[in-house]
Amino acid sequence: MITQNPVLVLNQNYQPLNICNVKRALALILLEKAESTVDGQELIKSPTQSFNIPIVIRLMSYIHKPIHPKKISRQGVLSRDKNTCQYCGMSSESLTLDHIIPKSRGGKHTWENVVAACIKCNHKKAGSTPQEAKMKLINKAKKPNTDSNYMIKGKTVKEWKPFLISV
Known part of the structure; x- marks a missing residue:
């Protein structure tokens, strides 16, 4: 199901933060908590709107990652x-x-x-x-x-590569 495809989530400063699914990414975009940075070719349609499937999103506010192990x-x-x-x-x-x-x-x-x-x-x-x-x-x-780049390794989509370090 297309709504379960992986989407790279970037922090406000473009640092990789996590991976979510398309459904969650679209919810964050519609709530104006994130913006789409890279869109795919496919569309998802609602009765009133069409959206390009996001591949990479960036959060609108900075998330402080815990530094404790x-x-x-x-x-x-x-x-x-x-x-x-x-x-x-x-x-x-x-x-x-x-x-x-x-x-x-x-x-x-x-x-x-x-x-x-x-x-x-x-x-x-x-x-x-x-x-x-x-x-x-x-x-x-x-x-x-716990480094984001390490956690994402092995799950990469080619459009993510510019945002990832040494993956």
Whole structure:
């Protein structure tokens, strides 16, 4: 459905901020909270008006992005790890969180110490470290990058490229 197509959202200063869908972008434009910066060829019609489908919009007022790091959460860890067990590589919707250094041994609940793990691997590792369980992490656990350009990477539309740095 065309109203679900991705639209790049720029801050007032043209800095990439987020991605929304066409429906949300048109709502922001009609409410005069944003303007279309790049339009596509396709039209969307209402009974009284026609609109070019926006590809890039710019907000009319500046949005201050929080500079504090993203708080760790189950959803955040699963997203960072792409819903994949970091020990065996299995993709699953029923993953658990594993503390690399177990909490019982002083391990903290931080981005650098928590990974997605399937139930089988989590039970195998249990209260030991990966080395003790003879298990190796596929990817090093780290804080997710909150830079807008990084979050948008891989989802780009060619018309977005002038607004993105090194994507």
